[in-house]
Amino acid sequence: MSQTMTEQAMSSSVATAFASAVPALEVRGVNKSFGALQVARDVNLTLERGARRALIGPNGAGKTSLVNLITGVLKPSSGQVLLGGEDITSWSSAKRARRGLARTFQINQLFRGLSVLENVCLAIGERRGESYNLWRPAGSKAAVIDEALDHLNSLRLVDDALRLVRELPYGRQRLVEIAIALAQRPKVLLLDEPAAGVPSSESHLILDVVASLDPDIAILIIEHDMDVVFRFAQSITVLVAGAVLTEGSPQEILADERVRAVYLGQEADRSHG
Amino acid sequence: MAESNKAMSPNMTPNVTSSASPAAPAGSTTVQAARARAMEFMANRHRFRAWELLPWLVAFAAFFIFPDRMTFGSQVLIMVLFALSLDLILGYAGIVTLGHAAFFGLGAYTVALGAARLDWNEPISGLFAAAIVAGLGGLISGWFLLRYRGLTLLMLTLATGIMLMELGNYRSDISGGYDGVPGISFKPLFGVFDYDLYGRTNYLYVLVVLFVIFLLVRRIVYSPFGQTLTGIRENVRRMHAIGSPVHTRLVTAYTIAAAIAGVAGALFAQTNSYATLTVFDFDTSAKVMVMLVLGGTGRLYGAFVGAVIYMVLEDHLSKMSPAFWQFGIGLLLVVTVLFLRRGILGLFEDVAAKLFTRKAKS
Numbered sequence: 237m238s239q240t241m242t243e244q245a246m247s248s249s250v251a252t253a254f255a256s257a258v259p260a261l262e263v264r265g266v267n268k269s270f271g272a273l274q275v276a277r278d279v280n281l282t283l284e285r286g287a288r289r290a291l292i293g294p295n296g297a298g299k300t301s302l303v304n305l306i307t308g309v310l311k312p313s314s315g316q317v318l319l320g321g322e323d324i325t326s327w328s329s330a331k332r333a334r335r336g337l338a339r340t341f342q343i344n345q346l347f348r349g350l351s352v353l354e355n356v357c358l359a360i361g362e363r364r365g366e367s368y369n370l371w372r373p374a375g376s377k378a379a380v381i382d383e384a385l386d387h388l389n390s391l392r393l394v395d396d397a398l399r400l401v402r403e404l405p406y407g408r409q410r411l412v413e414i415a416i417a418l419a420q421r422p423k424v425l426l427l428d429e430p431a432a433g434v435p436s437s438e439s440h441l442i443l444d445v446v447a448s449l450d451p452d453i454a455i456l457i458i459e460h461d462m463d464v465v466f467r468f469a470q471s472i473t474v475l476v477a478g479a480v481l482t483e484g485s486p487q488e489i490l491a492d493e494r495v496r497a498v499y500l501g502q503e504a505d506r507s508h509g
Numbered sequence: 510m511a512e513s514n515k516a517m518s519p520n521m522t523p524n525v526t527s528s529a530s531p532a533a534p535a536g537s538t539t540v541q542a543a544r545a546r547a548m549e550f551m552a553n554r555h556r557f558r559a560w561e562l563l564p565w566l567v568a569f570a571a572f573f574i575f576p577d578r579m580t581f582g583s584q585v586l587i588m589v590l591f592a593l594s595l596d597l598i599l600g601y602a603g604i605v606t607l608g609h610a611a612f613f614g615l616g617a618y619t620v621a622l623g624a625a626r627l628d629w630n631e632p633i634s635g636l637f638a639a640a641i642v643a644g645l646g647g648l649i650s651g652w653f654l655l656r657y658r659g660l661t662l663l664m665l666t667l668a669t670g671i672m673l674m675e676l677g678n679y680r681s682d683i684s685g686g687y688d689g690v691p692g693i694s695f696k697p698l699f700g701v702f703d704y705d706l707y708g709r710t711n712y713l714y715v716l717v718v719l720f721v722i723f724l725l726v727r728r729i730v731y732s733p734f735g736q737t738l739t740g741i742r743e744n745v746r747r748m749h750a751i752g753s754p755v756h757t758r759l760v761t762a763y764t765i766a767a768a769i770a771g772v773a774g775a776l777f778a779q780t781n782s783y784a785t786l787t788v789f790d791f792d793t794s795a796k797v798m799v800m801l802v803l804g805g806t807g808r809l810y811g812a813f814v815g816a817v818i819y820m821v822l823e824d825h826l827s828k829m830s831p832a833f834w835q836f837g838i839g840l841l842l843v844v845t846v847l848f849l850r851r852g853i854l855g856l857f858e859d860v861a862a863k864l865f866t867r868k869a870k871s
Contacts, residue, residue, distance in 0.1 A: 307750065333752030345750070347743035353547055358740050359751040361733045367753065370734040375551025385544055394543045398550050420751055 258321040260285045260454035261337070261424045266305055266315030268478075275301040276312065277479040283424060283454040290465040291458045292489075293475035294498060299458045300342055302475065303426050307339050308332050320423065334363070338422035340413040342429045342458070348402035352393060352412055355401055356384040359419035387415050391445055407438035414445060425449070427457040431464070443468070466490070474498075555731035560861075564813045568716055572709070580708040583780045585820045586715045587773050592800045592812035593719075593726055594769035599798070600807030601730060602762045603742030604655070608666030609770055610793035611650070611673045612643040614786075616771030618677070618684065619643070621784035624693040626683075632695045636718065636775050643771020644764050651763035655756060658745075667791065674789035689785030693778070708780070715776050722769055727809060729765065738762055742807075799838070803845050805852020814854045 261283040268276040275298040283289055291299050304310040306317055308329035316325050324332055347355050360380050361367040375381060388394045391411045396404055401412055410430060417425055430446055431439035443464050449455060459465050465472065466486045473483040476498050482489070489495055571582055591613055598604040616639035623629035623638060654665045677684040684690070697703040702710050729735050737758050740748050748755050778784040787793070796819070804815020819838065826834035849856050 309746075309749075329749045330752045330754055333750055339750055341746075341750075345744050345747040347740055347747065349743055350739065351550070353550065354736065357551075358736060358748075361736065362752045367733045367737045367758075370729050370732045372733070373552075373555040373728075373731050374733045374736045375548075375554060378548065381547050381551060382544065385540070385547060389540060394540065397543060397547055416747070416751060 259283060259318070260287065260320060261306070261456075262316075262318040262321075263302075263306060264316040264318065266302075266312045266317065268301065268305055268310060268312050275478050276305055276315075277477070279305075279315070279475075279478070279480055281456075281473055281480065281483075283456055285423075285454055286451050287454040287456075288468060288470045289454075289456050290469035290472045291456055291475060292460075292462075292465060292472060293481075296477075297475040298478040299475055300428055301478075303339060303428050303456075303458065306426060307337060333420060336421070336423035337426075338417040338420040338424070339426040340417050340428055340430055342432055344406075344409050344413060346401045346409060346412055346416070349400065351398050351400055352388065352404070352415070353381070353384055353397040355412055356387055356415050356419045357381065359416045360384055363420055384419065387418050390418075390448075391415050392441070405438075407434040407442065410434055410442055411445065414442070418449075422453055424454045425456070427455060427459075429458050429460065431459070431461070555727075561810070564810060565720065572712060572716075576709065577707060579712040580780065581820075581824065583708055583712050583715045583776075585817055586712070586719050587776045587780065588797065588800060588816040588820055589813050590715075590719050590722060590776070591770055591773040591797050592804065592816045593723065593809070594766045594773060595797050595801050596806060596809065596812050597726055597729070597738075597769070598762050598766045599801060600811065601735060601742060602738040602759055604759060604763065605659070605663055606666040607663055607791065607794045607798070608650075608668075608670035609766075609797055610789055610791070611666075611670040612646055612767040612770035613774035613777070613793060613797075614670075614673065614677075614784075614789035615643040615646045615767075616640070616774030617778040617784040617788045618690070618774075619771065620775040621690040621693055621778045622683070624695060625685075625690045630694065630696045632698060632714070632779055635695070635779065636772050639771040639775030640768040641771075643774065644768030646771075647764040647767020648760065651760045651767070655759040655763060667794070670789055670791060670794055674786050677786050677789065684786065687786050689783055690778075691783045693782050693784075695779055695782075711780055715780065718772065718776060722772065723809075726769070730809065734758070734761070739807075799842055801852075803842060803853055805849075805854035808851070808854055811852050811854045814857070815852065818853065 259282045261281075263279055263281040266276050266279045268274070279302060281291075281302075291302065293299055301310065305312050308317075308324070308327055308331075312325065316323055318324065319332065319335055319337055324335070324337075327335075347358065350358075357375065357380055358367075360383055361374070364380070366377070366380070385394060385397065388397050391414060393408065393411055393415060396408055401409060404412070410433075414427070414430060417427075427446060431442045434442060439461075446455075446457065447468055457465075457468060459468075469486060471483065472486055472489045474481040474489060474492075474495050481494060481498065482492055484492070568586065572579070575582060591609075594612075595606075595609050598606065619639040619642045620629075620632075620635040623635060629635060629638070650666075650669050654662060654669070657665060678686055681687075695704065698710065698714055702714075704710050730738075737748065737753055740753065741755055741758060745755060774788060777788065800815040800819045801812060802815070803818055804813065805811030818841075822837060822841065823834065826837045845852060851858070
């Protein structure tokens with residue numbers, strides 16, 4: 237089916253029911269190795285529309301690598317990535333992002349020398365195709381600023397809108413990460429440890445924000461805090477040494493002996509030892 | 510919501526309207542205030558400030574104060590334009606290049622060869638031709654080179670400049686080799702204003718070209734496109750992640766900068782009535798980068814401050830000590846890079862900011 241046909245089909249309400257049967261994101265048999273190190277072994281993963289899935293696993297399991305494989309920062313050695321049923325394996329990260337695949341980074345990747353507002357406006361400008369304009373002053377379109385403020389408002393960042401990102405406390409910067417991703421109006425959102433490096437007194441705000449995101453967005457969250465995982469996720473995928481160990485509902489994962497052995501046990505060792 | 514309230518209010522009793530406004534969400538007034546502040550902030554980014562007149566007034570005053578130094582004055586303005594073109598890619602997009610002289614040279618040779626070999630002596634159309642040739646050079650080389658960054662890009666741009674120079678040397682039958690293209694002359698501007706012996710007409714000509722191109726660059730820098738260049742400089746990974754076609758953006762900026770450098774080169778050839786292969790030299794690329802770093806990168810007027818200081822210092826120091834003058838430039842560069850990270854213009858900004866806050870307090 238041609239691309240325009242697909243888009244037309246997506247927009248018609250008759251086809252919506254059909255479209256919802258197509259997963260928002262699908263990873264099929266993806267492999268990736270750097271020399272002897274295999275970071276992904278035949279990984280299969282599906283996100284339905286509006287999914288709330290957590291990706292967990294011990295350090296070095298390849299969670300961030302998987303996000304990089306999905307977003308096109310890394311190219312898989314073999315296997316496929318599908319976005320809304322379309323094979324995007326050969327697409328650049330930028331093209332994937334333009335088609336509704338957004339991510340946040342485990343370590344902040346922000347425009348530190350720009351204001352929070354400008355950070356978000358950049359993402360909006362790219363999405364609306366306005367960034368090709370060489371002549372009109374940036375920020376002369378009220379619609380862009382209004383939308384940016386909407387996103388900032390929903391993340392309680394409005395009061396920081398005009399401050400430079402590098403002047404914000406780290407926890408607030410983590411919220412800017414999410415604000416930029418939301419400004420892309422994603423269909424699929426990959427959150428790579430959104431509360432990493434944030435003191436627990438502030439991490440609640442971030443996790444509240446994550447919990448209240450648009451239910452239509454399919455979300456994959458990488459998170460170490462098991463309380464968060466079990467509160468947020470409807471389903472969990474456990475990754476060990478680049479391979480999917482198991483997946484299921486939080487209750488199933490909690491009851492799974494293998495998961496306890498490789499992951500929860502390790503966590504327990506760490507907290508007790 | 511506020512608008513619909515206003516529209517409906519004539520049909521309502523005053524009582525209803527007044528009781529309706531407190532019922533609005535408590536946050537709405539602060540959101541409105543935030544919106545107003547955000548609009549103001551974004552509008553302020555590109556608003557002309559009074560001090561921006563200063564460099565132009567100085568340039569114009571120089572015309573009357575140093576009537577016998579106008580050729581030197583033209584050289585300074587040409588270097589300002591050249592440094593400005595570098596600022597667009599180095600200061601805004603963060604492209605580090607040591608091959609920018611290639612485009613300066615392409616522009617210079619376009620008008621020099623046009624005048625010497627094709628009798629194309631009309632100066633203004635010559636500038637356009639130079640912009641097109643140099644811009645094409647930027648487009649083609651940028652398409653290949655801008656996939657790389659950092660040291661690799663630095664070496665590739667450097668090599669491109671060297672190769673262009675050697676190409677000119679190899680085909681010295683066309684380029685005139687290291688002897689250059691001497692003794693070219695140009696028609697009067699608009700067929701009316703002839704070049705005088707003291708270069709006064711030429712100075713004003715260069716100043717007007719600089720002014721027009723400066724307005725163009727200023728416009729670009731503050732456009733949404735210009736914002737994405739800053740974004741690429743600040744964090745290229747994030748730019749990919751928000752769907753920005755980074756390579757296309759960089760090539761576009763590189764092409765524009767190359768075209769402007771070409772115009773600067775064309776003005777150089779027109780001012781001096783000659784062009785030699787030294788315009789392609791690594792020295793020229795390094796010099797313009799030093800100027801920009803001295804003045805301050807990514808702030809438009811850094812090109813003005815840096816080029817003027819460099820050229821005037823060079824002029825004075827080389828008279829004082831022909832063998833040793835570069836030491837002074839070197840020393841200034843060391844001090845700037847170590848202590849004035851935002852260049853000499855950054856120092857001016859800091860001083861001005863201190864003065865203004867002190868005034869505000871007292």
